[in-house]
Amino acid sequence: MHELGIVFYIIRDVKQAAEENRVEHVSAVVMNIGEVSTVVPEYLTDCWRWAADKEELLRGCELRVNTIPAVSYCDDCQQEYETVRYGRTCPRCGGGHTWLLRGNEVEIKEIIVSS
Amino acid sequence: MDGVKVIEIKKSVFAENEKDAAALREELKRKGVYLLNLMSSPGSGKTTTLIRLINLLKDKIRIAVMEADIDSDVDAVKIKEATGVESIQLHTGGMCHLDAEMTRQGLDNLQLADVDLVILENVGNLVCPAEFDTGAVRNAMILSVPEGDDKPLKYPLMFSVCDLVAVNKTDVLPYFDFDLDRCRENVRLRNPRAQVIPICAKTGEGMEALAGWLLAEVKAWKQE
Ligand SMILES: Nc1nc2c(ncn2[C@@H]2O[C@H](COP(=O)(O)OP(=O)(O)O)[C@@H](O)[C@H]2O)c(=O)[nH]1
Ligand SMILES: [Mg+2]
Ligand SMILES: [Zn+2]
Numbered sequence: 315m316h317e318l319g320i321v322f323y324i325i326r327d328v329k330q331a332a333e334e335n336r337v338e339h340v341s342a343v344v345m346n347i348g349e350v351s352t353v354v355p356e357y358l359t360d361c362w363r364w365a366a367d368k369e370e371l372l373r374g375c376e377l378r379v380n381t382i383p384a385v386s387y388c389d390d391c392q393q394e395y396e397t398v399r400y401g402r403t404c405p406r407c408g409g410g411h412t413w414l415l416r417g418n419e420v421e422i423k424e425i426i427v428s429s
Numbered sequence: 430m431d432g433v434k435v436i437e438i439k440k441s442v443f444a445e446n447e448k449d450a451a452a453l454r455e456e457l458k459r460k461g462v463y464l465l466n467l468m469s470s471p472g473s474g475k476t477t478t479l480i481r482l483i484n485l486l487k488d489k490i491r492i493a494v495m496e497a498d499i500d501s502d503v504d505a506v507k508i509k510e511a512t513g514v515e516s517i518q519l520h521t522g523g524m525c526h527l528d529a530e531m532t533r534q535g536l537d538n539l540q541l542a543d544v545d546l547v548i549l550e551n552v553g554n555l556v557c558p559a560e561f562d563t564g565a566v567r568n569a570m571i572l573s574v575p576e577g578d579d580k581p582l583k584y585p586l587m588f589s590v591c592d593l594v595a596v597n598k599t600d601v602l603p604y605f606d607f608d609l610d611r612c613r614e615n616v617r618l619r620n621p622r623a624q625v626i627p628i629c630a631k632t633g634e635g636m637e638a639l640a641g642w643l644l645a646e647v648k649a650w651k652q653e
Contacts, residue, residue, distance in 0.1 A: 316524075316525045316526055316556070316557035316560060316561075318524070319524055319525065319526060319528070319557070319561075320442055323442040323443070323445065323446065324442055326445065327438070327440060327442065327445065328438075331436060331438055335436055337436070341433070352556060352560070352586075410618075419441070420441060420442050420443065421438075421439065421440055421441045421442065422438040422439070422440050422442065423437070423438065423439060424435050424436060424437045424438055424439070425435075425436050425438060426433055426434070426435050426436075427433065427434050427436065428432070428433055428434070429432050429433065429434040
């Protein structure tokens with residue numbers, strides 16, 4: 315459960331971006347959250363509501379979560395497969411020479427402001 | 430104009446912490462201070478192990494401890510009483526991990542000019558602390574026998590960031606179906622560089638090996 319800590323990091327980065335772009339209020343923050351990032355979107359948005367409303371810049375600001383499906387790659391078969399379904403074992407060859415291609419993201423994609 | 434504007438950011442939320450951590454590591458390098466980040470589940474034996482380890486090393490190097498495992502100062506006081514080395518309590522405010530900034534604030538309370546090794550007892554948790562670089566030179570973890578030899582498979586990130594895994598409570602091996610070789614293999618799958626050292630903090634078995642590893646690490650860091 316480190317969603318609250320992550321929310322504090324998001325707030326810090328959004329504040330910095332708002333300052334650089336001379337923005338006075340942010341209406342939405344869009345996140346890319348990977349399926350295997352260990353971040354639970356519901357917890358994240360709950361923590362967000364609590365913490366964001368304490369900031370003038372972010373009062374009422376919505377946190378939108380884009381889920382990024384996790385995809386692994388097998389070096390032996392040179393093909394991709396669904397990580398959540400098969401884990402570290404390649405469903406084609408049964409081997410373990412696999413690595414995560416995407417799905418571990420915890421990133422701020424963009425912020426939306428009214429102009 | 431009543432339109433909306435989209436400002437692209439595209440930045441990992443861990444990026445700032447990683448920068449802070451790298452800067453802290455550089456600063457520690459300049460000061461000749463080795464910071465070890467010790468992690469585990471609650472009750473695996475971090476505090477007990479630290480007491481044995483410090484008593485083996487305190488005549489050779491100057492040591493200080495930062496306690497973050499629980500918000501009360503029970504462990505910090507225990508370590509100070511049992512070893513005599515400086516031991517301070519950090520307050521995480523209920524947070525499940527320490528980041529580089531919190532670690533730096535803790536270090537500001539120590540006299541770093543008089544210390545070779547600082548050990549951070551991180552929050553007891555196998556998930557969150559693994560995500561946040563504290564600025565430590567190395568991460569180490571304790572896995573205790575009752576937790577099972579399959580933990581590296583269940584908590585892959587934790588095992589992939591640790592260079593040393595101490596398997597503690599080997600005195601209870603006869604009562605659990607914990608297989609040391611299987612454990613080694615599971616650790617190797619997650620991190621081929623990681624060393625596994627079996628220890629028993631209760632009896633002191635294996636402690637010299639652990640102390641030897643740490644002493645060599647500290648010396649290399651100060652000389653490099
Ligand atoms: N049987 C056994 N118990 C141990 C050993 N090391 C620690 N313990 C016990 O495990 C419990 C938790 O230890 P502690 O050091 O407080 O764990 P921490 O929460 O990780 O700091 C205590 O009751 C210790 O006495 C060991 O090697 N063998
Ligand atoms: Mg403890
Ligand atoms: Zn394959």
